[in-house]
Amino acid sequence: MTELLTATQMRVIEKAAIDGGEVTGLELMERAGAAVVEAIFEEWPQLGAGMLPDGGSAPRPAAAPRGISEKLKRAVVLCGPGNNGGDGFVVARLLNERGWAVEVFLYGDAAKMPTDAHTNYLRWSAMGAVSPLASSTIEERRVSQQADLLIDALFGIGLTRPVELPLVALTADPAIGETHKTVAIDLPSGVCSDSGKELGEEGRGIWADLTVTFHAPKRGHALADGPARCGRLLVKSIGLDSRADLGSMSPPVLMAAPEVASLAKGQGAHKFTYGHALVLSGGAGRTGAARLAARGALRVGAGLVTLGVPPSAQMEVACQITAVMLKCVGGADVLAEILQDERINALCLGPGLGQQRARDLVPVALAAKRATILDADALSAFADDPRQLFDLLHTQCVLTPHAGEFARLFPDIADRLAAPASQGPAFSKVDATREAARRAGCSVLFKGADTVIADPTGLCSVHAAVYARSAPWLATAGSGDVLAGFITGLLARGLGPHDAAATAAWLHVECALTFGAGLIAEDLPEELPKVLARRSS
Numbered sequence: 001m002t003e004l005l006t007a008t009q010m011r012v013i014e015k016a017a018i019d020g021g022e023v024t025g026l027e028l029m030e031r032a033g034a035a036v037v038e039a040i041f042e043e044w045p046q047l048g049a050g051m052l053p054d055g056g057s058a059p060r061p062a063a064a065p066r067g068i069s070e071k072l073k074r075a076v077v078l079c080g081p082g083n084n085g086g087d088g089f090v091v092a093r094l095l096n097e098r099g100w101a102v103e104v105f106l107y108g109d110a111a112k113m114p115t116d117a118h119t120n121y122l123r124w125s126a127m128g129a130v131s132p133l134a135s136s137t138i139e140e141r142r143v144s145q146q147a148d149l150l151i152d153a154l155f156g157i158g159l160t161r162p163v164e165l166p167l168v169a170l171t172a173d174p175a176i177g178e179t180h181k182t183v184a185i186d187l188p189s190g191v192c193s194d195s196g197k198e199l200g201e202e203g204r205g206i207w208a209d210l211t212v213t214f215h216a217p218k219r220g221h222a223l224a225d226g227p228a229r230c231g232r233l234l235v236k237s238i239g240l241d242s243r244a245d246l247g248s249m250s251p252p253v254l255m256a257a258p259e260v261a262s263l264a265k266g267q268g269a270h271k272f273t274y275g276h277a278l279v280l281s282g283g284a285g286r287t288g289a290a291r292l293a294a295r296g297a298l299r300v301g302a303g304l305v306t307l308g309v310p311p312s313a314q315m316e317v318a319c320q321i322t323a324v325m326l327k328c329v330g331g332a333d334v335l336a337e338i339l340q341d342e343r344i345n346a347l348c349l350g351p352g353l354g355q356q357r358a359r360d361l362v363p364v365a366l367a368a369k370r371a372t373i374l375d376a377d378a379l380s381a382f383a384d385d386p387r388q389l390f391d392l393l394h395t396q397c398v399l400t401p402h403a404g405e406f407a408r409l410f411p412d413i414a415d416r417l418a419a420p421a422s423q424g425p426a427f428s429k430v431d432a433t434r435e436a437a438r439r440a441g442c443s444v445l446f447k448g449a450d451t452v453i454a455d456p457t458g459l460c461s462v463h464a465a466v467y468a469r470s471a472p473w474l475a476t477a478g479s480g481d482v483l484a485g486f487i488t489g490l491l492a493r494g495l496g497p498h499d500a501a502a503t504a505a506w507l508h509v510e511c512a513l514t515f516g517a518g519l520i521a522e523d524l525p526e527e528l529p530k531v532l533a534r535r536s537s
Contacts, residue, residue, distance in 0.1 A: 454498075
């Protein structure tokens, strides 16, 4: 698992390394600039073709004079007033040493730059000019004209206020002959490092083709609009191997592949070894969602799965299931009687349940103190009085709201999350999910491409279906019901609420990626054996 750092946490790690004598700030800046140049040529090898070798002949001019060969590659580097700008000056120098024509613009006053950044400003100034960066220069497109590369080293992770420059105008426009690649150092300017939101007026910031960050990804790389603005993300080491003590600033983790071996079934076990999940269904014509959840629970390895359906839906469900079992559950009294069987150790309520049926059954289910997932109607049924639900919840519960359901249960938190970000660090989806989990007293999985899972202790994971794991085919009816089933099955198998939710989120996306285009919800459980087989081979 990879930690997702805040800007403050990253500064603590850098400061600890510098204070401990492991590295100087100037050395870190040099490493960062070199890592950016390395990443550029990894991403676009064609830009390195014909380049001067390291230590080769003398550098070409920093600015391309008239009449110079058209094959000379041109980079424009935009440097800001802080250490991100210092990284940019290093990139400018290294590209120039490799034979590029480099033009550098500075936003701010060089005399006020931090010491290390100012040192690199002076080093570049001995090689080439530095032009002031102003809105008029950007709007007239004089900055990016005929460039091969545009390097955004303006603000990085340190941005705490809206960007005044119309940076969106720097996006390459093929209609007027612009084809340059845009590379952001740490984070595209305009994006809040901790939340992934754009600070200030929407649509003014940089849209990068490649973002290069250091040591570890930041929250803003995975949340909200951050991934779309970053393009492709590369994380480069700059030698910060020792970990600083972050104290109470526990970072969330970016979910990696779970240990699939832990989901294997051992010899000598029997079906009850892996739990008995009960999935409660709605009435006739409303059973499809619960059947999807039940199929998901069975495929992920629950030993037994039973669908609890009202009398009106018995025939409908009986015609549709084979390995999943059927139980008539009319009302709360019947459910209470069924739950006297303690072998039933995981419950799923919500998919297609109906809000009135949810209000009747949820209190009984929660009183049984079994591992319980509440989804869909089981959440919306309590929108008029969420506290009524919170008073019933226990630590073995998982709530799985999408944005609309989250807003019904936690309207004040949702309002803070939806508010425009006027300054950084902005309130993030991580903050919102952690606060919701504390209020509810149980684990919360807040759905989305940037799914966040948190429990009441502050333990938090982020599963971002972005970059190489982008899975847009999951935007189909019923996919969330299958996710609920995956979580239920893993709860039945004995995983804790947070681990069950996080593992299910990863498997859910992996199934979509394995299947590909044309996915519908019914395909997800059937794809799971392929995913598990591939991960265990």
